[in-house]
Amino acid sequence: MPRTGGERRRTTIIEEAIRQFGRDGYKGASLEHIATAVGVRKQTLLYYFPTKDALLEACLAAAGERLARDIGAALAGMETYWDKAEAVIHAVFGLAAEWPEFPMFVREAGRLGPEAFDRFAAVIDPLRERAIGFLQSGMDDGEIRKQDPALLLFTLYTAVVGALTEASVLNAVVGGDESRASLKRREIETLAFVRAALRPPAQE
Amino acid sequence: MPRTGGERRRTTIIEEAIRQFGRDGYKGASLEHIATAVGVRKQTLLYYFPTKDALLEACLAAAGERLARDIGAALAGMETYWDKAEAVIHAVFGLAAEWPEFPMFVREAGRLGPEAFDRFAAVIDPLRERAIGFLQSGMDDGEIRKQDPALLLFTLYTAVVGALTEASVLNAVVGGDESRASLKRREIETLAFVRAALRPPAQE
DNA sequence: GCACTTGTCTACCAACCGGTAGAGATGCAT
DNA sequence: ATGCATCTCTACCGGTTGGTAGACAAGTGC
Numbered sequence: 001m002p003r004t005g006g007e008r009r010r011t012t013i014i015e016e017a018i019r020q021f022g023r024d025g026y027k028g029a030s031l032e033h034i035a036t037a038v039g040v041r042k043q044t045l046l047y048y049f050p051t052k053d054a055l056l057e058a059c060l061a062a063a064g065e066r067l068a069r070d071i072g073a074a075l076a077g078m079e080t081y082w083d084k085a086e087a088v089i090h091a092v093f094g095l096a097a098e099w100p101e102f103p104m105f106v107r108e109a110g111r112l113g114p115e116a117f118d119r120f121a122a123v124i125d126p127l128r129e130r131a132i133g134f135l136q137s138g139m140d141d142g143e144i145r146k147q148d149p150a151l152l153l154f155t156l157y158t159a160v161v162g163a164l165t166e167a168s169v170l171n172a173v174v175g176g177d178e179s180r181a182s183l184k185r186r187e188i189e190t191l192a193f194v195r196a197a198l199r200p201p202a203q204e
Numbered sequence: 205m206p207r208t209g210g211e212r213r214r215t216t217i218i219e220e221a222i223r224q225f226g227r228d229g230y231k232g233a234s235l236e237h238i239a240t241a242v243g244v245r246k247q248t249l250l251y252y253f254p255t256k257d258a259l260l261e262a263c264l265a266a267a268g269e270r271l272a273r274d275i276g277a278a279l280a281g282m283e284t285y286w287d288k289a290e291a292v293i294h295a296v297f298g299l300a301a302e303w304p305e306f307p308m309f310v311r312e313a314g315r316l317g318p319e320a321f322d323r324f325a326a327v328i329d330p331l332r333e334r335a336i337g338f339l340q341s342g343m344d345d346g347e348i349r350k351q352d353p354a355l356l357l358f359t360l361y362t363a364v365v366g367a368l369t370e371a372s373v374l375n376a377v378v379g380g381d382e383s384r385a386s387l388k389r390r391e392i393e394t395l396a397f398v399r400a401a402l403r404p405p406a407q408e
Numbered sequence: 409g410c411a412c413t414t415g416t417c418t419a420c421c422a423a424c425c426g427g428t429a430g431a432g433a434t435g436c437a438t
Numbered sequence: 439a440t441g442c443a444t445c446t447c448t449a450c451c452g453g454t455t456g457g458t459a460g461a462c463a464a465g466t467g468c
Binding site (some may be wrong): 051 | 454455456457458
Binding site (some may be wrong): 126169 | 228229231232238253308311313314315316317318320321322325334349351352354355356357358359361362363365366369370371372373374375376377378379389390393394396397400401402403
């Protein structure tokens with residue numbers, strides 16, 4: 001019986017749980033499946049996380065930290081409004097390419113109700129405030145269409161998460177093609193869409 | 205033991221099932237809960253729908269028909285590109301106001317994989333083709349920003365469904381307020397967003 | 409060498425879930 | 439009234455799930 005050791009095992013379990021929670025939903029994923037995928041018995045998993053709910057909370061926190069880290073790194077050095085927006089979208093699409101279940105898990109977190117999502121959102125909150133301030137000043141400068149910045153951020157969120165999670169819909173609407181090239185094309189389309197949506201009206 | 209009679213009972217069960225599939229997910233909803241909510245035993249439900257999967261398929265078909273009906277009615281008499289887009293969005297938001305679990309169910313259908321979603325999409329298909337043709341001619345006329353019309357339709361879909369289903373996220377990003385007024389405000393914001401995203405670039 | 413913490417395991421359980429078997433009850437056509 | 443299809447029910451079953459109890463092994467500090 002191998003001893004992978006505490007912290008390492010812990011993160012492995014969390015990563016696999018995010019995958020399965022994202023793919024099958026919270027209810028649909030079973031501790032048994034997660035455990036065997038990690039190569040361990042269910043009771044070992046329950047040693048690290050005493051209940052399924054505790055595992056979920058750990059996943060929410062971990063997902064928040066990962067996303068905050070990726071977005072934070074992508075934002076470094078970006079100056080213009082558009083560069084920042086593009087960097088964030090590119091970072092998120094990159095994360096989705098590497099870890100397809102990640103956006104699914106975030107969406108599942110939203111579905112599970114405000115309590116669960118807050119666990120995730122709390123970690124992101126500084127970024128959220130930065131984004132709102134950034135949108136607000138963009139509007140003040142006349143470079144972004146004037147509106148409620150928080151509601152705009154929400155709409156941008158849904159557009160990006162939707163583009164990343166609604167693969168079945170994409171398949172039905174656009175037809176075939178589940179490849180990496182398809183993801184890249186969706187990123188370009190999402191960028192164009194967001195750019196168009198942010199742009200202020202033409203007339204002065 | 206009351207006899208509500210075949211077809212009536214059937215639709216009542218489907219409506220309740222859509223509610224619970226939407227709220228709790230396919231896995232999360234149980235036949236027992238759905239049956240008791242309708243006021244009937246589980247085995248009565250299983251008389252109408254021999255398996256849970258059969259119930260799901262009936263829900264998918266019913267949801268498709270309902271949406272096609274509502275959108276079709278809303279489109280009647282609309283002439284301009286913008287009037288049509290606005291009518292569709294307004295119809296969908298109206299349906300969501302009356303039946304909050306409906307968009308959740310549609311999203312769940314997408315999550316369950318292409319097979320399930322196709323069951324729903326097949327009914328909508330004529331509308332999909334109409335929409336793509338309409339976007340294409342709008343682009344030819346220079347009234348809509350040029351791009352892949354199918355991909356644009358997909359992006360519009362995700363923006364609208366996201367606005368309707370990500371209530372927890374909205375709560376976390378914008379703060380409080382789950383009222384009908386909030387839904388109306390989201391509709392206005394979504395309209396503005398879509399309008400901005402459709403608009404062709406300013407310079408000719 | 410011995411107590412103790414950490415990690416992994418086997419064995420088990422009560423609850424729930426989807427589904428089967430089959431007994432009545434009701435209304436309708438003949 | 440009688441045969442038959444429709445509808446609703448009670449009773450039950452096998453499988454799965456989240457979770458408990460507790461044995462056992464391995465490193466660590468003393």
